[in-house]
Structures are given as structure tokens and as C-alpha cells.
Amino acid sequence: MKKYPEYKKLDLSQISKDILQFWEKDRTFEKSISTRDENKPWVFYEGPPSANGMPGIHHVMARAIKDIFCRFKTLQGYQVKRKAGWDTHGLPIELGVEKSLGITKEDIGNEKSKKYISVEDYNKACRKEVMKYTDKWEDVTAKMGYWVDMSDPYITYENRYIESVWWLLQNLSKKDLLYKGFTIQPYSPAAGTGLSSHELNQPGCYRDVKDRTATVQFKVKDNSKFKIQNLDGDVYFLAWTTTPWTLPSNTALAVGKDIEYVFVKSFNPFSGTPQTVILAKDLLNKYFSEKHTDLKFEDYKPGDKNIPFKIVGHAKGSDLAGISYEQLLPFVQPTDGDAFKVLVGDFVTTTDGTGIVHIAPSFGADDFRVAKQNGFGALTLVDKRGKFLPEVQDGVFLYGEEFVKEAYLNDVEKQTEFEKQKKILEANHKIKDLKVYLSVDERIVLKLQEEGKLFKKETYEHSYPHCWRTDKPVLYYPLDSWFIKSTAMKDRMIELNKTINWKPEATGTGRFGNWLENLNDWNLSRSRFWGIPIPIWTSEDGAEQIVIGSAEELKKEIDNAIAKGVMQTNPLAKFVPGNFSKENYDTFDLHKPYADTIYLEKNGKKLTREPDLIDVWFDSGAMPYAQVHYPFENKELIDNKKYFPADFIAEGVDQTRGWFFTLHAIAVMNFDSVAYKNVVSNGLVLDKNGNKMSKRLGNAVDPFETLEKYGADATRWYMIANAAPWDNLKxxxxxxxxxxxxxxxxxxxxxxxxxxxxxxxxxxxxxxxxxxxxxxxxxxxxxxxxxxxxxxxxxxxxxxxxxxxxxxxxxxxxxxxxxxxxxxxxxxxxxxxxxxxxxxxxxxxxxxxxxxxxxxxxxxxxxxxxxxxxxxxxxxxxxxxxxxxxxxKQHQDKSLEERMELAQKISSMVLSIRKKENLKVRQPLQRIQIPILDKVFQDKIDAVKDLILSEVNVKEIDFVNESQTQIVKNLKLNFKTLGKKCGQNMKAVQAFANDNGAKIISSIEKTGAFTIELNGANIVLEVEDVEIIPVDIPGWKVANNGPLTVALDVNLSEELKNEGLAREVVNRIQNMRKDAGFEVTDKILVKIQQNSELDNAIKNNLSYICSETLTNDLQLVQNLSAANASKIEVDELITTLISIEKLN
RNA sequence: UGUCUUAUAGCUCAAUUGGUGGAGCAGCGAUCUGAUACGUCGAAGGUUGUAGGUUCAAGUCCUGCUAAGACAACCA
CATH class of the missing domain: 1.10.730.10 (Isoleucyl-tRNA Synthetase; Domain 1)
Incomplete structure (x- = not known):
């Protein structure tokens, strides 16, 4: 016969350890998969974490969510495979390596640097760094009880994984979804490199700087379009810029579609020339003081500070679109696309500036986008060093080959430039005695002022990003990039997204849906060192291109290149196509710098690899295929939809535009399918005060400590039960x-x-x-x-x-x-x-x-x-x-559940009356009364009567109705039904009911209805419209709870009192048994010292006392020696001595 | 700056299609217990972040604002 194990105390932490051991020995996880039907799969994808950071408590939460549904589906009989994975590429890893080696990007592959490290060694360090905390991750995974197969994880840096990624890219290229273009990216001329947004968000990168800003006049070419009479002089658009150095590269102006603009007749503040300017109506008073509204034009003399003005016309932004203006600084003409016209930009606001935005497509992301949409050309008159092109040359104000930002010059250069400026500006009588270096911005403003194209100049303090390595301001600069033409598949992505079950729904329709609606092409390029190289080789003239889709192809192409003499040896010589073993794939390395030493040949031209790496997000988004080395192996798993798409994935909500998007985009573009059917995006784990956890603040919770102290179960339960997965957890x-x-x-x-x-x-x-x-x-x-x-x-x-x-x-x-x-x-x-x-x-x-x-x-x-x-x-x-x-279903009895709920409520109410009346539960009482308004209700309570009576220690229940006693009743309106009936009269009805409750109740009880006359209309209250609640029986102790009312008879007879005392005695004996350490089965002998107050109570309830306490023999004795007995207070007034003995 | 989310008792959370705000924890005061680190009972705790709007009726729907957070951007 089985004995159920008994324990001394609950130790959740120990239970976790014991069960973990059992699982390992029993191979329970493996069994949970092997015992399930492989034809009934439920597909789960594990989003790969990066093992270069320690696991945190939020990982426990995220993984608990994944684990829950995988385990649940297993219980339901599905086969749930869970392959672990590691994300191994990307910037955080590079930064980690640089920190631990004490180097910067400039040291990598730069032999002149003191801390020179070869790209080869650097990447070796990355490969090691990335798996730094693997053991910690494995440990926390086991301890928290997350079942995932870590024995054969997918690793994004492995060649087989990379090969699948390359295949996907080649496939996209075949579909004509891959192209080279450029984007405006933060760029550090001093460091000669683009910067990621991550780098720009380093602390201290955004700093307040003072810039020379200018409000500039762009001259309209043809005034006749405006149909405005008496336009004196020329008409100008006013535009404001904080970066005057971008003005030579201006090719357009942007206005807001619905913004109101005004034409203002006035004078140029510097030259005094009559002119008309256009700006947003809302910003008029920033440029023209209200005080000057009444100034007369006749009185104005050039040089006057107070300038008269008059609004002579109105226009909406959309009316201005398409109007041409004269190029502001015609150093160079654009060669491609339209230029020098007004266009509409959705980003234009009237919060500052003039409501008209100067557009230099090469130096602003918005500018670039809006110019491209409108087919406008660009001018890029600054080179990668941050210097103007030689063509941007002015005889007096200089510029060509000059740094556009003052911060890029060192002291010596600044001094040289200053002397040059002083000489020429003074010689041309522009400035009498130049004391300090004038920045390019300042001198452009001077030139514009000279030419009558300046309306206003001022210094302006704003926050501007700086390079975290060089401390110099960044430029936004067009950089070559490879793109995936995701916009071409946008509609399909939106369509398929609607079939995905998002938890919570708003993330799918809102955040993710909006993101898809406003989709841009996916910029794949990253100019870094540690990542998957772009598998594209191009000839110098760009005419020939090869996109590689497998190691086998690469090997063949290299052989061809050797034959044509552009390569000497084949790095993939040892690689055997068709052999998919790890050993075979470890005979070469596709990473930098090796990839860059490979040259290919096509049509007699030498092809060089495009130097960029691909966005690491592509790595992880490719995992459904790359984790099974598709299509080289396991082709049927994907093609026959056996292991694709996923039934379920879950990650943090921060992955919405990360992993959730890349999975979706790659699946839609390559396979015209969703990548997942159900997705849970979980919230963050904050500290108990709602702040973000961080090591710096010291409020991070250590998962290992927590699991050790509380056990995995309590930790998981707490995290899951406390908040919905998508809410942040404090x-x-x-x-x-x-x-x-x-x-x-x-x-x-x-x-x-x-x-x-x-x-x-x-x-x-x-x-x-x-x-x-x-x-x-x-x-x-x-x-x-x-x-x-x-x-x-x-x-x-x-x-x-x-x-x-x-x-x-x-x-x-x-x-x-x-x-x-x-x-x-x-x-x-x-x-x-x-x-x-x-x-x-x-x-x-x-x-x-x-x-x-x-x-x-x-x-x-x-x-x-x-x-x-x-x-x-x-x-x-x-x-x-x-x-x-x-x-x-056959064991479900809802009416039984209802009855029991009544019993629970009634018991609780009786207990509450006892409490108020200070009557212990041990004191039996004679009866409770329950007023009953209908028979069904009575039957329900009757069925659970005995439970109630024993629970509250009362002898009987009386059901009473009106004929037997007076019951005070309250009326409660049912707003739900009445609202529909009364509409506007609801309030009046409510007021009437408050005053006439009794009348309504009696009418409804008798006739089932009550009619209220209101404003000539009759409103009929019926049974369903009201709730009648008995609340009181005069003369009784009552309690009520919703529709329930209970009354308690608190009178005590001698018999009841004695019974109560007997119960007290039982309680004392039980306590003594417990204190003496007797087993629950031990029989005892009890001796009680006689006490006149108590004797009858004991005698009359002798068998009760004995059976309750397993007493074989109870003796009332004259004298009990205090040494062998305990002094017992039966109630406040009665004290006696009791002794107990165990009988064998 | 944009998109999205959240805001209810000291804390953590509830509240069917709009129908008149409830638990648990903590604290206070009692009490029960031969399973209890349990439970039971009582009192207290609220202008549902804020200001408007729609409605007979708003925690719930709409708009603005404030605060926190995520993501994207940082621009003239």
C-alpha cells in the first residue's frame, strides 16, 4: 500500500532542486517531446538572446511566458519542439569587446595605431565575447524550469546559419527586392564613420550648442501666379535654418499642406528695399512686431529699426506647392531631378522658424525623403572630411575646402584661417577690424546679407548630437547602403498581419500596424566588423555583380576567379559541397576580414565584395529557416509547412519593430506567408517603484538569488499572476x-x-x-x-x-x-x-x-x-x-454552485452578527431567521441548511415571510432595463422611486407592476426593472449583503450555555493534547477538578466531550494537584484544573 | 517630435454591450484553529491622473492636458 510522503515544512527552493534532478535523470523534457505525436506539431520559435550579457530577472519573466504555453500545449497532446538559439552579432558585442580590450574602432585594422589589433584578432575576440555568459544562461534556464533544447542551439555566427541567410538574400535579389542606394545617416567626419542611433544615444552625446541661424529670403520667379495686386518689389519665401552651411546645397522649400500663409508687404531690414515676403500666419508676429501694425509706409527710411508691414494676401500651403524660386547660392547646379520649387512636407510645423523649411536633401533625413518622393535632385557640396567642395568658392567670403563646422578645426588651423579672413574681408571693406575667426555659417550669413537675401540673423541654442569618440558634432550625410525593397511588399505585409493573433491586440493593429503603414525600405548595411558580410561582389564600374547564395556557389566562383587570375588560392578548398557536417563547415570562415580577401570575376572584370555587413536584425529574422539550415537541409520542413510558420512566439514589446518585424518581413517577402500565427509581446519588468531596473541604479534584481531564495515556482507564479503579460510588472x-x-x-x-x-x-x-x-x-x-x-x-x-x-x-x-x-x-x-x-x-x-x-x-x-x-x-x-x-460536463452543477455560494454568504453574515454581539462561535445558538420572498430561494437555502448550521454553530433555520413577521424592504432600480424604457425621464423616475419605495414594492409584489405618470407619459415598472431586498426584521439582530438578509436569535438558554461551556472544555483539552505532543490517534484519560459552575455542563455533554477528544475515561475529581494538572480558564469567570494522560 | 501603452484605496490588481466602483496585501482593532506562515469579523481608506465633451447614465466612449514607459526620430 502506498504511503503518501509527509513533510515537515514547505521548502520551495528544495522542491525545485529535487524535481530538477528528477527531470534530468528521467529525461522528462525529452520524453515530453518523444511521447507526443509528431503529426500533431505545435511550432514554437525561440527568439535568440545574446549571451554576452548576464541574464536578468526580466528574462525569467519573458521565458516563463514562453514556457507556459509550450508546456500547456504539450499537456494538450501536441508535440512542441523548442530549439534554443544565440544571437551573436551586433554592436553591443563590439562595444563589449572594445571595453574589455580597452580599444576603440580606430585601433581596429589600423596598423598606425598604438593599440593596433587586426580585424582577424578582433573578430576572434568577438566570437569569444559573445558566448561569455553561456553557462550563466544555461544555469538560469535550468533553475527557472524553462524547457528549451540547449544541446543543439542555432548560433548566428556559424557558417551554416550564415549560408541560409545568404540564400535568403540571394532569393530577395532574384525577386528584384535588393538595391543599392543611399540614406542620410549620422556621420562623424572626424572619425570617418557612420554612427548608429545606439551610439548617438550614449550619455552625453546630445549637447546644447549655440549656432548662428539665419532667416533667408528665396526669391519667387514669377509673381503673376499669385493674383495679388500691387506687389511692390520682389516676392520672397522666408525660411529659417540652424545650419547655414547647408544653404548652398538647397534644392527645395517645404510647406505644410494645411498651414495658412500670408503675404506681407514690407522692407528688407538690412537694405531697406521694398519687398513682399511669405511666411506662416501663426508666425507673423515673430518677425513683424504687432506694435508696428500702424506704421505708415511713407514714413519709412532705410535703416529705421521699426519697419511698417501690411498683409496683402493669403494662401494655404497646398496653394504654394509647385512654385519656382531662384537658387539662393548658385555655386553648383543639380544634375538630376527637379529643383528649386516649393513642395509639401508632412513634417512642417509652425512651432518655430517661418513655417517654410529649407530643404537640403543630402543633409537631412526628412529633406531626403521628401525630395525623393517629389522627384527632386540633391546637391552634396560637402565631402566626407566635412569640407566644402572646391566649387563652393567666393572671392571674398572664401569657403572652398573649408571645414563646414568650426569644431572640426584645431587651434593652429583656426589661426591660419583667421589671418586669411582678416586680410581679405578688410581689403574688401566688409569688416573694419576682424578680431576673431568667423565660422562658415557666419560668413555665409554675411554674404546673404550683402546680397539682400537675409531677413534676420540670431544665435540659437539647441541640442545637437556629437560623436561619442571624437566629441565633435556629427553631420547628417548621405552614405551608400544596401536596401531591401520592403515597400514593394508593404500591402501584402499589412494583409498578412491581419491574420496574426496579437496579444495584446493593440500592439498588432497600433504599433505594428502603423509601422507597416509607414514602412520604409529596409536599410541592410552596417559599416562594422563583426557580423554577416553582405554576399554581393561588384565590379569597380558597377556594371557586373554577383550575389552569392551558398558556400558551394562561392567555392565555384572563386575557382573561376583563380582560373581568370584574380585570385591565387581558394579559402574554401577544403570545403566539400553536399557535406553538411559542422566539421566541413568549420574549414573556412565567412566573416571579415576573410570575406574581403575574396575577389570574383565576371565578364573579364574583377569583382570586389561590398564592404558592409548586414543588419543583425536580419540574422534573427532569418532564424525560422537558418536554424534548420534551409534550403540546404530540412527543405521539406519549411516548404511543406511542417516547421513553419510558428504557432507561437513571445518576446518583449520592444521587439515590435525588431524581431517581430524582421520575422514578418522576411517571411512575407520570401515565402508569402506569416512567420507566426500567435504572438505575445510582454511588458517590461520594473522595480517596485516603477523605475527601470539598471545596474547603475542598483535596483536590478538578481535572478539567481531570487530563484534560490523563493524557488522558481513562486517567482514565476508571482510574475504571471500579478500583471497581464503585456503590462509592465512592478x-x-x-x-x-x-x-x-x-x-x-x-x-x-x-x-x-x-x-x-x-x-x-x-x-x-x-x-x-x-x-x-x-x-x-x-x-x-x-x-x-x-x-x-x-x-x-x-x-x-x-x-x-x-x-x-x-x-x-x-x-x-x-x-x-x-x-x-x-x-x-x-x-x-x-x-x-x-x-x-x-x-x-x-x-x-x-x-x-x-x-x-x-x-x-x-x-x-x-x-x-x-x-x-x-x-x-x-x-x-x-x-x-x-x-x-x-x-x-456531467459533473458540473451550476445550481449547486449557486446554492453553495449562498451558504458561504449566509455563514459569513451570521459570523459577522456573532462578532458584533460578541458571541463566540463555540457558543451554540438556537436559530437564525431568513426572510424569504420566493419559494425557489427558500429551496436553495434549504438544501445547504446543514452546512450553514454546523459552520456557524446554530441549531435551526427558520424561513419567514410577510405573513409571519414584519420585514423591512428596500427597492433597488435596475438601470439597465429601465434606462432603455425611460430614456430622458430616468432621473425623474429615480427621484420618484426614492420617495415612494414602499408604494412601488407593494404594488409590484401584488400585481407585478407599478405605473408612474410623468409629463403625461406612463412608465410601467415591472418585476425585471426592480430588485426588492429585505433589509431588516424589527427586533432581531440582522445583517445584509446584497439581496440576502439574515437574522440571528441571540438568546441563550441554560442548555445552550452548558453546551458552549462543554465546547470550551473540548477546546482546552485539545490544546493540552497538542502541547503534550500526543498523536492525533492517542486515546486519553482526563481528570477535571470539580467546579459547580461547570459540572452540569460536563455531565450533560459527556459523550460529546469524550468523542471529540478521544477520551476513554473522563473523571470529575474533588482535588487535582496543581503539579500534575494545568490551570484552565474556561471562560472569564470559571477556572478549573485539568490533567490528561495518554492511555496505551 | 511622432506612434503606441499605462494612470482606479498606502501597495498589487478587479469591475460583461456605458447601468451607479470590489478583492488581496500592508496598517489598526477583535477572533478562530487537532491541516495552517491559513482563515474569519470589524472599522478605516476613493472627486477613478487632470480639464472638457457625448449620454437619462461615463472608471468604461471622444478631445485636450499632465506624468511614466516602449519604440521610432531629433530635424528647419
Whole structure:
């Protein structure tokens, strides 16, 4: 006969360790896959973490979510493979290496540098760095109970992985979705490199700088378009810039479509020439003081500070579009596209400037985009060193070959330039005595002023990004890049996105949906060192190009190149095509610098590899295919949709435009399919005050410590139950403690209770031969019914990816129903008397509840659930290998559940009256009264009467109605039905009802209706429109709760008093048994010193006392020596001595 | 700056299609217990971030604002 294990105390941490050991020995994870039908797969993709950082508590949360659904689907009988993966490329890794080696980008491959490191060594360091914390990750994965196969992970730097990525790119190229273009990117001329947004977000990169800004006049070519009379002089657009050095590269002006513009007749503030300017109406008073509205044009003399002005015309931005203006600084003409016209830009605002934006497509991302959309050309009159091209030359104000930003010059250069400027400016009488170096911006402004094209100049302080290495301001500069033409597939991506089940939905429709609507082409290029090289080789003239899609192709092409004499040896010489072993693929390296030493040949031309690496996001987005080395191996898994798309993925919401997008984009563009059907985007883990966790602030929670201290189950449960996965979680260790006490403590005790008594009885559940449910008592059938409802509910929540609701439902069941009602009320059945049918049924019922709960909770609390399940069952099979129980509808009895709820409520109300009246539960009372308004209600309570009576220690329940006693009733309106009926009269009806409650109640009770006359209309209140609630029985002690009212008879007869005293005695004896350390089965001898106040109570209840306390012999004695007995206070007034002895 | 999310008791969260705000924890005061680090009972705690709007009726729908966060951008 099986004995159920008993434990001294709950140690969740130890349970985790024990079960983990069991899993390893039992190979439970492997079994959970191998025992499932491979034709019933449920596909999960693991988003690869980067092992160059330590795992944090947020990883535990994110991985718990993944684990929950994989385990749940396994319970449902699906086969869920989980291949782990590592993300190994990218900037954070490069930065990590640079930090640990104490080097910067400039040292890499630069032999002149003191800290020179070859690209080869650098990449070796990266390869090592990236797996730095692999063991920590494996450790936390095991300890938190995350089941993922780490024995054969996909690793993005491995050649087989890279080969699949290359194949995908080649495929895109074949579909004509790959092209070379340029984008405007932050660029550091001093460092000679582009900067990523990550680098720009380094602390201290954005700094306040003072710049010379200018409001500039662009002369309209043909005034006649405006249909405005009497335009004196020329008409100009006003535009403001903080970077006057970009003005020579201006090719367009942008206006806002719906912005109102005005034509203002006035004078040029510097030259005094009459002119008309155009600017946004909202910004008029920034340039023309309101005080000057009344100034007369006739009175104005050039040089006057107060300038008269007059609005002579209006236009909307859209009206201005297409108007041509004269080039501002005609150093160079654009060679391609349209130029020097007004166009509409969605980014134009009236928060500052003039509402008209100067567009230099080469030096601003918005500028570039809007120019491209409108087919405008660009001028790039600055080179990569940050200097003007030689053509931008002015005889007086200089420029050509000058740095455009003052910060790029060193002191010596500045001095030389200053002397040059002083000489020429003074010679041309522009400035009398130049004292300091004038920046390019300042001198451009001077030139414009000279030419009558300047309207206003000022210095302006704003924040501007700086290069984190050189401390110099960055330029936005057009850089060559390779693009994926994702815009071409935009509509399809939007369409397919609508078939994806997003949790929460708003992330899919909102954040992700909007992102797709505004999709730009995907910039693939990264000018870095550690990543997958772009597999494109181009001839110098750009005419010939080869896109490589496999190692085999590359080997062949190199052989060809050798034959044609552009290569000497083949780095892939040892590689055997068709052999997919790791060894074979480790005979070469596709990374830099090796890739760059490969030259190919086509049509007699030598081809060189495009120097860039691909965006690491492409790496991870390619994982569905690359993890199985598609299409070189496992072709059918993808093509036959066996392992694609995923049924489920989950990552942080920060991945919306990261992994979620790249997976989607690559799948849509290559396979015309979604990459995942269900996606959960989880929120962040914040500290308990709602701040972001960071090492710097010292508020980061160490996952190892937490798991060790609280165990994985409580930690996981807390994180899942506390917030929806997509809400941010305020992580508070105290919350884990609470979960530990409340859920796990309660379950542990419930199990302990079960094991204690079934072992005492030598009882074990015979799973195959249980008492039919219909033969069990109401309480049993009730908890079984509740359990069915729980199974139904929890299954639904898991299926809907709402684990927090599943967890909360389980918590409620365990605490409210199982422990604090079922077990409490069943206690006596377990520990009294011999084995009986009822006792067996009680054991079986509790056993079923506990095993089912273990199953339901096992996805969230995998260790504890398995521990409890295995304790309860005989064959030591893991709960994770079981099949989920199905809802047994035939055991569900909703009306029974309702009845029981009434019993719980009534009990609680009676207890509350007792409390108010200071009557202990141990004191029996004679009766409670329940006013009843209908028979159905009475029947319901009648069915649970006995439970209530024993729970609250009362002898009887009387149902009373109006004919027997007076009942005070309240009226509550049902706004839901009445609202529709009354509409506007609702308030009046409510007021009427407040004053005439009694009238309405009696009418409805008699006739079922009550008519209110209001403003000539009749409103008929019917039964469904009101709720009639009994609230009081005059002369009784009552309590009410919603529609329920209970009254308690608080009179005590002598008999009741004695019974109460007897119960007190029982309680004292029980306490003494407990203190003496007796077993629950020990029989005892009790001696009580006689006491006139007590004797009758004991004599009249002798058998009760004896049976409750397992007393074989109770003696009332004259004198009990205080040495052998305890002094006992039975109540405030009665004290006596009692002794107990164990009988053998 | 844009897109999106969130804001309810001291804390963590609930509140069906709009129908008149509830739990748990903590604290206070009682109490029960032969499963209990449990439970039970009581009082207290709220202008539902803020200002408007729609409606007979708004925590819920709409708009503005404030704060926090994520992502994207940083521009004239």
C-alpha cells in the first residue's frame, strides 16, 4: 500500500532542486517531446538572446511566458519542439569587446595605431565575447524550469546559419527586392564613420550648442501666379535654418499642406528695399512686431529699426506647392531631378522658424525623403572630411575646402584661417577690424546679407548630437547602403498581419500596424566588423555583380576567379559541397576580414565584395529557416509547412519593430506567408517603484538569488499572476513571499492534510475504482463541480494566451473553495470514525482536486506541480507527461454552485452578527431567521441548511415571510432595463422611486407592476426593472449583503450555555493534547477538578466531550494537584484544573 | 517630435454591450484553529491622473492636458 510522503515544512527552493534532478535523470523534457505525436506539431520559435550579457530577472519573466504555453500545449497532446538559439552579432558585442580590450574602432585594422589589433584578432575576440555568459544562461534556464533544447542551439555566427541567410538574400535579389542606394545617416567626419542611433544615444552625446541661424529670403520667379495686386518689389519665401552651411546645397522649400500663409508687404531690414515676403500666419508676429501694425509706409527710411508691414494676401500651403524660386547660392547646379520649387512636407510645423523649411536633401533625413518622393535632385557640396567642395568658392567670403563646422578645426588651423579672413574681408571693406575667426555659417550669413537675401540673423541654442569618440558634432550625410525593397511588399505585409493573433491586440493593429503603414525600405548595411558580410561582389564600374547564395556557389566562383587570375588560392578548398557536417563547415570562415580577401570575376572584370555587413536584425529574422539550415537541409520542413510558420512566439514589446518585424518581413517577402500565427509581446519588468531596473541604479534584481531564495515556482507564479503579460510588472520581492504563503503554503497544507490522514487510515486512492460522483455527498459534488468549472476556465485562458487569468482562477479555487470551504467543512469526515463510504469519497474527492490542480498549474509552477502530482500518484510519472483532463460536463452543477455560494454568504453574515454581539462561535445558538420572498430561494437555502448550521454553530433555520413577521424592504432600480424604457425621464423616475419605495414594492409584489405618470407619459415598472431586498426584521439582530438578509436569535438558554461551556472544555483539552505532543490517534484519560459552575455542563455533554477528544475515561475529581494538572480558564469567570494522560 | 501603452484605496490588481466602483496585501482593532506562515469579523481608506465633451447614465466612449514607459526620430 502506498504511503503518501509527509513533510515537515514547505521548502520551495528544495522542491525545485529535487524535481530538477528528477527531470534530468528521467529525461522528462525529452520524453515530453518523444511521447507526443509528431503529426500533431505545435511550432514554437525561440527568439535568440545574446549571451554576452548576464541574464536578468526580466528574462525569467519573458521565458516563463514562453514556457507556459509550450508546456500547456504539450499537456494538450501536441508535440512542441523548442530549439534554443544565440544571437551573436551586433554592436553591443563590439562595444563589449572594445571595453574589455580597452580599444576603440580606430585601433581596429589600423596598423598606425598604438593599440593596433587586426580585424582577424578582433573578430576572434568577438566570437569569444559573445558566448561569455553561456553557462550563466544555461544555469538560469535550468533553475527557472524553462524547457528549451540547449544541446543543439542555432548560433548566428556559424557558417551554416550564415549560408541560409545568404540564400535568403540571394532569393530577395532574384525577386528584384535588393538595391543599392543611399540614406542620410549620422556621420562623424572626424572619425570617418557612420554612427548608429545606439551610439548617438550614449550619455552625453546630445549637447546644447549655440549656432548662428539665419532667416533667408528665396526669391519667387514669377509673381503673376499669385493674383495679388500691387506687389511692390520682389516676392520672397522666408525660411529659417540652424545650419547655414547647408544653404548652398538647397534644392527645395517645404510647406505644410494645411498651414495658412500670408503675404506681407514690407522692407528688407538690412537694405531697406521694398519687398513682399511669405511666411506662416501663426508666425507673423515673430518677425513683424504687432506694435508696428500702424506704421505708415511713407514714413519709412532705410535703416529705421521699426519697419511698417501690411498683409496683402493669403494662401494655404497646398496653394504654394509647385512654385519656382531662384537658387539662393548658385555655386553648383543639380544634375538630376527637379529643383528649386516649393513642395509639401508632412513634417512642417509652425512651432518655430517661418513655417517654410529649407530643404537640403543630402543633409537631412526628412529633406531626403521628401525630395525623393517629389522627384527632386540633391546637391552634396560637402565631402566626407566635412569640407566644402572646391566649387563652393567666393572671392571674398572664401569657403572652398573649408571645414563646414568650426569644431572640426584645431587651434593652429583656426589661426591660419583667421589671418586669411582678416586680410581679405578688410581689403574688401566688409569688416573694419576682424578680431576673431568667423565660422562658415557666419560668413555665409554675411554674404546673404550683402546680397539682400537675409531677413534676420540670431544665435540659437539647441541640442545637437556629437560623436561619442571624437566629441565633435556629427553631420547628417548621405552614405551608400544596401536596401531591401520592403515597400514593394508593404500591402501584402499589412494583409498578412491581419491574420496574426496579437496579444495584446493593440500592439498588432497600433504599433505594428502603423509601422507597416509607414514602412520604409529596409536599410541592410552596417559599416562594422563583426557580423554577416553582405554576399554581393561588384565590379569597380558597377556594371557586373554577383550575389552569392551558398558556400558551394562561392567555392565555384572563386575557382573561376583563380582560373581568370584574380585570385591565387581558394579559402574554401577544403570545403566539400553536399557535406553538411559542422566539421566541413568549420574549414573556412565567412566573416571579415576573410570575406574581403575574396575577389570574383565576371565578364573579364574583377569583382570586389561590398564592404558592409548586414543588419543583425536580419540574422534573427532569418532564424525560422537558418536554424534548420534551409534550403540546404530540412527543405521539406519549411516548404511543406511542417516547421513553419510558428504557432507561437513571445518576446518583449520592444521587439515590435525588431524581431517581430524582421520575422514578418522576411517571411512575407520570401515565402508569402506569416512567420507566426500567435504572438505575445510582454511588458517590461520594473522595480517596485516603477523605475527601470539598471545596474547603475542598483535596483536590478538578481535572478539567481531570487530563484534560490523563493524557488522558481513562486517567482514565476508571482510574475504571471500579478500583471497581464503585456503590462509592465512592478517587481517586488515581497509579492513573491505573498504568493509563497498564500498559494503554495495553502496547497502544501492541503496536501499535508490529505497525506496525514490517509496514511493514518492506511488508505490509498484506487484510481480505477472510485466512488461514483453521484453517490457522493453534496459538498463533494460541489467541489467537483467547481473543479470542472475551473478546468474549463483555465483551459480557455491558456488557449487565449491570458496566463494571468488562469493563475488567478487557480488561486481563487485553491484558497477560497478548496481550502477554506471544502476542507474546512470536511475535516470531521477525515478524522473521525472508521473507514466508511463517505470517508473514502472524501479522500477521493480531495485527491482528484489536488491532482487536477497540479495539472492545471503545472505550466506556471512546473516544479511544485510535479512534486505534488508525483506525491499523489503511484507510478512516479511526471505531471508534464500527462494528458490534460477534460471538462466533465456531467459533473458540473451550476445550481449547486449557486446554492453553495449562498451558504458561504449566509455563514459569513451570521459570523459577522456573532462578532458584533460578541458571541463566540463555540457558543451554540438556537436559530437564525431568513426572510424569504420566493419559494425557489427558500429551496436553495434549504438544501445547504446543514452546512450553514454546523459552520456557524446554530441549531435551526427558520424561513419567514410577510405573513409571519414584519420585514423591512428596500427597492433597488435596475438601470439597465429601465434606462432603455425611460430614456430622458430616468432621473425623474429615480427621484420618484426614492420617495415612494414602499408604494412601488407593494404594488409590484401584488400585481407585478407599478405605473408612474410623468409629463403625461406612463412608465410601467415591472418585476425585471426592480430588485426588492429585505433589509431588516424589527427586533432581531440582522445583517445584509446584497439581496440576502439574515437574522440571528441571540438568546441563550441554560442548555445552550452548558453546551458552549462543554465546547470550551473540548477546546482546552485539545490544546493540552497538542502541547503534550500526543498523536492525533492517542486515546486519553482526563481528570477535571470539580467546579459547580461547570459540572452540569460536563455531565450533560459527556459523550460529546469524550468523542471529540478521544477520551476513554473522563473523571470529575474533588482535588487535582496543581503539579500534575494545568490551570484552565474556561471562560472569564470559571477556572478549573485539568490533567490528561495518554492511555496505551 | 511622432506612434503606441499605462494612470482606479498606502501597495498589487478587479469591475460583461456605458447601468451607479470590489478583492488581496500592508496598517489598526477583535477572533478562530487537532491541516495552517491559513482563515474569519470589524472599522478605516476613493472627486477613478487632470480639464472638457457625448449620454437619462461615463472608471468604461471622444478631445485636450499632465506624468511614466516602449519604440521610432531629433530635424528647419
Amino acid at each position: 517587481f517586488d520581492l515581497e509579492g513573491i513571499g505573498e504568493v509563497q504563503r498564500k498559494l503554495f503554503g495553502t496547497l502544501y497544507n492541503t496536501y499535508g492534510f490529505f497525506s496525514l490522514y490517509s496514511n493514518v487510515d492506511g488508505f490509498a486512492v484506487d484510481e480505477k475504482n472510485q466512488t461514483p460522483i453521484e453517490n457522493r455527498i453534496e459538498l463533494d459534488r460541489w467541489i467537483i463541480s467547481k473543479l470542472q468549472s475551473l478546468v474549463e476556465e483555465v483551459t480557455l485562458y491558456y488557449n487565449e494566451y491570458e496566463p494571468h487569468r488562469a493563475a488567478r482562477a487557480i488561486e481563487e479555487f485553491v484558497d477560497e473553495h478548496l481550502s477554506n470551504w471544502y476542507v474546512r467543512l470536511s475535516r470531521r469526515r477525515f478524522w473521525r470514525g472508521e473507514m466508511s463510504g463517505d470517508k473514502i469519497a472524501a479522500y477521493e474527492t480531495l485527491h482528484t482536486c489536488l491532482t487536477t490542480v497540479s495539472q492545471l498549474m503545472s505550466p506556471i509552477a512546473p516544479f511544485f506541480a510535479d512534486w505534488m502530482y508525483q506525491n499523489l500518484t503511484i507510478n512516479n510519472q511526471s505531471v508534464h507527461l500527462t494528458k490534460l483532463v477534460e471538462v466533465k
